[in-house]
Amino acid sequence: MKRTALLFMIFLLFCAPGFAQNTTVTGTVYSALDSTTLSDVSVVVKGSSGGTTTGGNGTFSLTVSSQATLVFSSVGFTTLEVPVNGRSVINVYLEQSSTNQLSEVVVTTALGIKKQQKTLGYAVQEVNGETMAKTKMPTAVGALTGKVAGLNIINTTDLFQNPSISLRGRTPLIVIDGIPDPTADPYKINADDIENITVLKGTAAGALYGALGVNGAILYTTKKGKKGKLVVEVNSSTMFQTSYTVVPKVQTQYGNGDAGKYAYVDGSGNGTEGGGWIWGPKLDVKDPSTPSGYWETTQYNSPVDPNTGQLVPLPWVSRGKDNIKNYFRTGVLSTNSVSASIGSDRGSFRASAAHIYQKGVVPNTDVNNSSFSIGGNYNLTSKFNVDAKLTYNREYSDNYPTIGYGPPNILYNLLLWIGPDIDIRDLQDYWVKGKEGLQQKNYNLSWYNNPYFIANQLLNGYRRSNSFGQVTFDYKFAKDFSAKLRTGFNQFSIDQDVKEPYSYIAYDYISRGNYSITASNYFDITTDLILNYRHDFGDNLGVSVTLGGANAYRIEKAVSSSTDGLTIPEYYNLSNTINPIRSSNYQRERRTGSVYGMIDLEALKFLYFSFTGRYDKTSTLPVKNNGYFYPSFGVSAVLSDVLKLPEPISFLKARASWAKVNTGFINSGDPYAHLTTYSIGQKWNNVPSLVWPTTSISPDLVPETVSSGEYGIAVGLFGNRLMLDATYFRNKDYNNFVNVPQSQASGITSILKNANVYIRRGWEFMISGVPIKGKNFKWESGFNFSTVHRWLEDATESPDGYIGTLKEGDRTDKIFTWESRTPDGRAIYETNGMQAWSPYAQFFGYDDPDWIYGWQNTFTYKNVTLSFSVDGRIGGLIYSTTNQKMWWGGTAPGTVNQFRDDANAGQSTYVGPGVVVTGGDVQYDSHGNIISDTRKYTENTTAVNYISFMQTTSGGMLNNYFYYKGSYLKMRELVVTYNFPQKWTKNVFSSASISFIANNLFLIAKLPNVDPDAESDNLQTPSMRSLGVNLNLKF
C-alpha cells in the first residue's frame, strides 16, 4: 500500500494550474480521409505549453491570444499549424500521415489504452479485422493462425472443438473491449464485429491485467459507428468441405478376424470371430468349390438356413474398399452477418447480427452459432462520454462428434476396427430387425459400435448462451486530467446432455440406456476506476500518470445428473432411471481486488519510459500471503529520430522491458485449491464414502512468479518498404505451485508448495514489406517465425536436481519411452522375439517444434486481390495414435506383405529388425541414467508370427515408435477478391466485392494419415479442404 500512496503523491505533484486567457476559439477536427471527427487531438498554442485535446465529438474550445498559432497533432496524422487570425471558429481537416508509418502506428495496450507503438518497450502485434472478413474459420481466433510471431494456434480437425492457443508457450488471456474473458470461449465472438486484434506478447504487456495477463493477452477491439456516415454491411460466406487434405489410407486385402481366420457366430467377438482384430483371412480369394467362386465363411449378414438353423457362408470379398469416403458427407461452413452503424457529433451507434452454421462431415452433426450485439457511445456533455456494448451469443448443437480414441469415436469404428469385408453402407439401417430401440446391428457386439448408430443415436447436445458487455464512463476534469469508470461482465449458461441408447458399447459396459444432463452457470464482473493525468513540460519531457483500482469477482455453479439405466428405451428423461439417479454439483467463487499505477515518460522526443506497479489481493491463497505487489519497467528509444543513420535506414528503434507478475491462482478452475478437504468417494450400494487427499498443502504458499526480460529492435529500410522486427525474451518462472512428490510411505504422495525454477526463452522475427508497388500492381508480404522452449533451471526440492526423469538444465518437452533400445537407437528384443522393455524410461526426443512460421502475401492488381497464407512448424515429434492403432489392429497398408500371409498360414517367419542381448550388463542410477553398459548384441534372429508380433509391439520399431517428425507446411487460406468498380455499384452500394475462398488447400508433412496441425493425434477426423464464396456488400 505504501507504493500506491507514493504513486498518488507523484500524481498530485503533476497537477498543474491553468493559464492566462484572451479570446475563445472553438472548432471541430475532422479526418481528411473520410470526414469523421477526431477525438483526442492535441490542440496547443505554438510556443507555449498551454492547450487542450478534442473531445469525443472532435470539438475543442480554447482561450488564446487572437494572434496565436494553433498546432493540431494526433497520432497517425500529419501535424497541422493554423494561425487564429482573430477567428472564433476554426474547423480543420487532418491528413493521415504516410511518410513514416512505423513511428506513427497506434496500438491498443492493456486496459484499452491506446499508445503509439514506437513508445512501447515490449512486443505488440496487431492484426486488422479486415483480414478475417473474407475467409472464414469456425472461430475468430483460428484466423490468427500463422499470422503472429510467437503465437501458436493449434487447430483441430474435429467439429466444435476449441483451437488451443499458445503464446510464448503459455495460454494467453483473451480480452474483449478491455474486459478480460477468463472463460476464453473462442466461439462467442463474431469475427465480423472485430475491428482489430492486438496481441500483447509479453509479461510486461499483461502486467496491468494482473495475474490473468501473466502469459500475455489477445485483445479484441470491436467495431464502432463512424461519424457522419450510415454504413450497412452484409457479409456472407459459404464454404464446402468437398475433399480431403489428409485422409488415412487403409489396406483393402484382409478382413476381420485373427490369425487369418474368421467365422461369425453371434457377434460376441470370441472364438472364431477372432477377438475383434482386422487380422483375418485374405479377401477375394478364388475358390471354385463355392457357389460364388470365392472363399466363403459365415458373416454378420449371413442368412440363417431354415432347414439347419445354421448361418449360410457368404463370399469373403472386399466390399468395403471405400468405407471412409462412403461414410463422410460434405461439410458446410456458412457465415452470414449484417451490421448497421452511424455516427453524429454527439455519438455513434452500431448493431450487428450474425449466424454461423456448420454442418459436420459426420452424419447428423452440426453447430449453430448466433450473435447479436449493440453498442455505441454518446457525449453526454463536452466532458462526459459514455460508451457501452452488449452482446448476446448462442451456440447450439443437437449432436457433435465425440473425440479421442475409444468406442464413441466414429473413426474408431470406421477406420481402425472395421475390415474391408464389410461395406459400411450395409450398416446404414442400424437396428436389428424386430429390436428397434434395443439392439444395434453390427458385425461385432463386444467391442465396436455401428458408426451410423453412433451418429444417429448417441447424441451429445450442447446449448450455451453467452452474454457479455461493458459500460465505460469517461470524464474529463481538465485538459490534462480524466477519469474512467469501466465495468464489464461475462456470463454464460450451458445446458449439456448426452443421450446414450440401449446396446451402445463403451469400454467395459454395454449401455442399458442413459440420459445425463449438466447445467452450469458462470458469471464474472470486473470493474476498473482509472485516473489519468498527462502533461508536457516543454518539448523535452512529457508525462502521463495513470492510477487505477480494480475489483474482479466470479462465480460458477454446476449440477450434473445422470440416470443409471433407462426403464423405457429411447425415453430420455431423468425420471426414467432404473437405479437411483447419480448427481453432483459444485459452486466456486473467487474475488480479486487490485490497485495499480503506470507512469509514462517521454524525454528528448525519442526516449520513452514506462513504469507500472500493481498490488493484488486474492481469495485464492491462504490469508496471510494473499496480498502482493509486482512492478514492470520498459524503455523504447527511437534512434532514427536523433541519430543520422545511413540512407537505407529510415527507422530504427530499440526496446527493452522487464516485468514481474505474481499470480495467486493455484488452479484457474478451482478457487479452493489452497484448502484441504475430503473428496467424495465412491458410493457402494447407496452407502456414501469420503476420501482424504494424499496431497498436503503448505500453509506458507506465496504467489507464483514470472519475471521476464524482453529486448527487441525494429528497423525500417528504404522508406519503410522493408521492415524487420526481432525480439528476444527470457522468462523465469519461479515459486511455481508444485505438488512436490515425496515417498508415499510418508502418508502423503506430495505437498503443494512453491518450488522449482524454469526458464522460458525464445526469439520472434517478423519481416514485412512491399516488394512491388506499381501503378496497378502491388505485392505486400509478411513473414514471421518464432521459437520458444522451456528449461528446468533448478529443481529446488530435489537434493540431486531431478524432477522425475527431468534433470536440471533439461528442456521440459523431453519425451521418454520404455522400449528397450541400444545406444544408437536399435530395438532390443526378448528371447521370444518381441520388443524388450527397459526398467527405466529413456530419453527419446523432443516434443516442441524448433520453429513455427507463417507467411502472408497479398497481390493487388487493379480490382483484383489475391492473398494467401501458409504456415507450419519445423522439428519436434508428434505421437500418432491413429498410425499406431492402424499397425496394431491390422488396417495399415504397411501390414500387407508376405509375412502376413505366412502368419495367416500359421507360420512364424517374421524377424523383428534389431538385436538381442547376448551378454554383459547395463547398470542404471536411480534416475534411470545408464552408468555402465557392457551389453553385447547380435542381430535378432528369432522368427515370430507376424500377426502376434504386430499385436504385441504395433511394429513400433518400424515407425520410430510412432513419434513422427512434426514439420509441416500448410496452405492455410487462399482468397481471390474482385472489387466491383465504383461505377457499377454507384447509387446502390458504397462498395461490393466477391471472393473465392479456400482453406486447408494442401499440406506437406512427414506425418502420414493425419493432419499435424493439431500437434497431437488421438484419432482425429480426416482433415478437410474447404472451398467457397464470400460476398461483401456495403450500402
Added chain:
Amino acid sequence: MKQIKLFTVVLLLAIFSSCEKFQDFQVNPNNPTVADPSLLLPNIELRAFSNISLDAALASRYLVYTQSSSNSQYYGWQRNSMNYADISQVVKMEQEAARVGKLNYRYLGKFFRSYFVVNMTQIFGDIPYSQMMQSIQNGNFDSSAARPAYDKQEDIYLGVLNDLKIAADSLSSDQTPIGADLIYGNNIEQWKKLVNSFTLRVLMSLSKKEGNGNLNIKQRFNEIVSNPSKYPLFESNADNAQLNYVDITGNQYPYFNSNSVKTDYYLDSSFVDILQEFKDPRLFTFGMPTTASGLPANNFNAYDGLIGSAALAYNTNKRGLGKASQINDRYAYDAINEPSVLMGYAELQFILAEAVVRGWITGNADTYYKKGIEASLQFSNFNNTYSSATIQDYLAQPIITLQPGKEIEQIITQKYISMYMNSGWQPFFEQRRTGFPEFETAGDGILNDGKIPKRWMYPTDEYNNNAVNVENAVKSQYPGGDDINGVMWIVQ
C-alpha cells in the same frame, strides 16, 4: 483537488470496502473437512476387498490371454506399485475415530494397516514400516518423515502380528457400534473372526520360518486355534470376508461387460487338466465348452485350454479353430457374478489342514481339508450348476482323499482351485511358498529365461522420492540388484 480526493476515497472504498469477504472464500462449500469415521470405512473396505485380478489369473496359470503377449502370463514383468495411500485413509479414519471416541474403528484400522502392509511386503520384500505415515499422522514433513527408511521383512511381520493381536484382543461389541460397514453389516464378532483367521494366514505364509525365535509362529498359531471363545474363527461360508457386488453402475462385478473378458481370456490347459483329472464340477462354472467339441457344458471332454507359456500365435490359432474354452460367461455377462474374497472359510480350513500336517496343531487334516473343499464347491456353485450330491460324490473320490506324503501338495492344489478368480494374487504367493501346483514354463512365449518371478521391482516413484533408502534396501536383500528373481526373506 476536491474531485481528486473524492475519487481517491471512492477508489479505495471500491477496492477494499468488503475485505472481510476474502475470508468468506476461505471455506470450500463443496467438500467437508471433518467427518465421522463411518464415512471413511467404506472406501477403505472397497480398496482392501477388491481383489479380483486378471493379471493374477494369468500369472497363476488359470487363464491365457490372446489379445497380445502378456507380461504377466509370460513372466516378463518388472515393477509394481505401492499402495500406502490406502494406509493414509486408515490413518485418517483412526484420527476421526479418536476425535469422536469410537474405538472400534481404531482397531479395525490396525487390521487394515496390517493387511495393506502384508500385501506390499509380499510383493517387494523390505518396505518402509516403522517410520511410515509420519507426514499424515504427525504433520511432520522433515526429511526423515518424507523419506522413511525401509524395515527388514522379519521386523515388519513381527509388527503386523502384534498389531493383529491388539485388534483381536480389543475389538469389542461393547464399544460404540460401527456404521456403514459394507462387509459384515456392522457385526464386530464377524470382524474378530476375520482378524483371527487372517492372522493364521499370515502365520502360514511364514511356514518357512517356523523355527524363528522372534516370531514364535507355532505358538501364536496355537494360541488362536486353542481358544475359540477368545479368538473366534470363520465357521462357515457365511463368515467369508468378501465384497458382494450390486447391480448399480460402479458397484457391479469388475469385469461385467468387459470387452476383453468377452473375447480374450481362455482357460489354461494345465488348469483344465487338473479339473478334468479330478472330475471337478467347478470346471463347468469356471469355463465354457469349446465350440469345436459340440459337447454340452456338463461334459468334462467339452473343455480344452490354451498354453500359458506358448507363443501368442499358437494360442490365437487354436482359438480361431474354436478349440479353446473361454472363461465362463458369468464373468463378463453377469452384473453380480460372485464376490471378491479377502479371505474365506475354505482357505481357513486349508490352512488348518496344513497346520496339522506340519505339526503346528493337533487334529484331523483330512477333515479340515474336506470341509475346505466342500465350502469352495458351495461358493463356486453359480446358479446351482451342480447338485449337493455331486459335491459329496466329488469328495468321496479316492483321488481327492489325502494321501500320506502328498498332503501339502493336495491341500495347496485344492486351495489353488478354490481361489480361481476370487482371491487376487494369493494363489500365486501360495505357489511361491510351496511350489504347488507346478506352473508350466516350457513354451516359446516365455520370458525371464523360463523362471517364475519371485517378486516385483520397487516402483519408480520410490527411486525418485526415496532413493537412498530404497537402494539400501535392495543392497541388503538382493545381491543381484532390484530384480524380479530376487528371493525375499519369507520364502528363503
